[in-house]
Amino acid sequence: MAKDAKGKKGFVFKEAEKMCPKCGVRMGSHADRFSCGKCGYTEMKKKGA
Numbered sequence: 095m096a097k098d099a100k101g102k103k104g105f106v107f108k109e110a111e112k113m114c115p116k117c118g119v120r121m122g123s124h125a126d127r128f129s130c131g132k133c134g135y136t137e138m139k140k141k142g143a
């Protein structure tokens with residue numbers, strides 16, 4: 095691990111995207127849930143990750 099890497103910012107996406115189980119399209123990501131813009135399917139994100 096290089097010292098130069100210290101202080102470097104990076105974005106980490108744990109659940110950046112989720113596929114709709116009905117349509118197979120990528121669902122929209124919200125603060126606490128995912129929602130499909132095609133069929134309206136909504137799935138809550140898991141807590142305590």
Ligand SMILES: [Zn+2]
Nearest residue numbers: 114117130133
């Ligand atoms: Zn859908």
